[in-house]
Amino acid sequence: MKIQQFEDKGLAHYSYAILSECQKQVVLVDPARNPQPYYDFAQEQGATIVGVIETHPHADFVSSHLEIHQQTGAIIYTHSLVGADYPHTAFDEGVVLEIGKIKLKSLHTPGHSPDSISIVLEHDGKDKAVFTGDTLFIGDVGRPDLRENAGNLTAKREELARQMYHSTREKLMYLADDVVVYPAHGAGTLCGKALSEANSSTIGQEKRSNPALQDMTEDQFVTYLTSDQPFIPKYFGYDVALNKQGAPNYQESLLAVKRLEKNSKPEKDALIIDARPQAEFKKGHLAGAYNLQNGGKFETWLGSIVDPKETFYLLAQDDKTLDELIDKASRIGYESKIKGAFVMDAVAAVASPEMDVARFKEHPEHYTIVDLRNASEVKDKKYFANALNIPLPELRERAMEIPTDKPVVIHCAGGYRSAAGSSIVEAALPTAKVFDLSEAINEFRPL
Structure with a gap:
């Protein structure tokens, strides 16, 4: 058996490939938008991808589960409460997926969302790991306020917080202390408020050190979990719906973005995202443009400032950076919102005043x-x-x-x-x- 963790640093997202070395079969958990790393892993191992498990419809990134199913024939597993629009097999509590000596057992763990599941990995008759999605993080648990207006099932934050209390204490904390915890996110995500920098832990360690798992009443837990949560980006509800439906092909979507001539001039009052370094932007930019620089959190801020109902122009200082930005936009499903993308190396008419x-x-x-x-x-x-x-x-x-x-x-x-x-x-x-x-x-x- 082998577990491979994949990380998208920009979205602080972890996904996983579980390999049965005897069967040469792979099951993926919560894959990112670009499926190529998972294809590469399977090829390196001489294995076939036979399953994709979605722990819930993700709010902060777009998953490639439907594309992987279409390309490989892998079965998609998710909870029946998702109401998924893509072909899938229900992976409700008690269902077990077996590959060789590995058993993947579904636990229904609502709290972050009503349809959240965690997957317990049993090998040679012993629980070895649990893939907790956005239910249990390292040092935190998932926020309960993202499904009040999104998804097949909606629920108020207080209701979900109470469900989280029971999911953690009556299911996850009953696992053996040496069971390894593999979450879907690390520090930097907006799906929780106080995540650790660590990318894995154990149930025992979390019971000792995770503030959300300490001894408290249900009402105290609800107060703790519903307070001081970070802001909710505009794109979160859009991504829940897109993941419930299944995203279009990654490469085809990138190629569909319209490329414009260098130094193009969008129409008046168009929404323009200028990703050039701020020094270049301030020297001269297009009227009304927003200077959202390329960086580690570009996609998060793009989806926080631009509403998914809007379209926008995207510009960068060179072709390589422009390609990178389009890829980042695709990770939250915003490549389809780009009205046109182009390189700008000219100094435009509008300059920003210099600060004294x-x-x-x-x-x-x-x-x-x-x-x-x-x-x-x-x-x-x-x-x-x-x-x-x-x-x-x-x-x-x-x-x-x-x-x-x-x-x-x-x-x-x-x-x-x-x-x-x-x-x-x-x-x-x-x-x-x-x-x-x-x-x-x-x-x-x-x-």
Whole structure:
């Protein structure tokens, strides 16, 4: 037996291949959008992919389960409560999938979603591992507030939090202490609030150290789990629906993105995502463009700022970066939202004003300061007493709340969000003078 973990760092996503070495058969768990790494693994092992298990309809990434089924004939397994629109076999509690000496046993573990399952791997008659999806993380459990308006079954966060209490305590914590825990996400995901950097653990270790598994009443657990959760990106409900349906072919979808001529000029008032470095953007950009730079969390911020009902133009500084960005967009199903993609190496007409940090330090009261960090970040560390807190995911809708009687200074925790935020405010308030404090925020001490 062999378990191979695959990681998508941008989305902090883990997927798995379970290999029966005697049967030369592979079962996948929660595969990412690009199926090629799983094909490569199977080929390297001289094995065939015979099954794909979906622990639930994912909100934060698009799975390749349908494409893998279509390409390999592998059977898709998921809980019947998903109401899946793709061909599948119900993998409800008590169902066992056997490959060689391996038994994969389904546990219904609602809490993150009503249809969540965990998969216990038994080998040679002993439970060895459990694939917990978004139910149990390392150092945390899945958030319960993503299925109030999405999915085949919807449920209120309090109801799901109570289900999570029972799923963890009456099912997962009953497994042996040495059973290895393999979650679907690690630190950086928005599917939980306090995940560890570790990519695996054991049931025993989690029982000892995971705050969500400590001794508390059900009501105390509900209060704990429903408080201080991170924001919900705009794309989450869209991805739940897309995963319930099954995403289109990955490579065909990338090739379908319309490529435009270099330095194209989209129509007036078009939504433009300019992913060039902020220095290039500030020298000159297209009117109304948003500077969402390429980086480790590009796809998350893209899906937090752009609504899935919208279409947008995507531009980058070179072809290689543009290809990378289209791939990242596809991981959340947004490649179909790209109206046109092109390279820009010309300096456009609109320039952003340069920030005089020294002048700002002397008289911060002469500026309207907007803090783009999340409310929990501001609660822990505040930089300016009179700053207006508008988290970046809410900025497009709330930009008109910003007073324009003074120059506006935008800041975040390190500069990435402020580059995007200042460009959004520039577009929304064209008569205002908008400055990006950028990395200079590190020169200021918290209050």
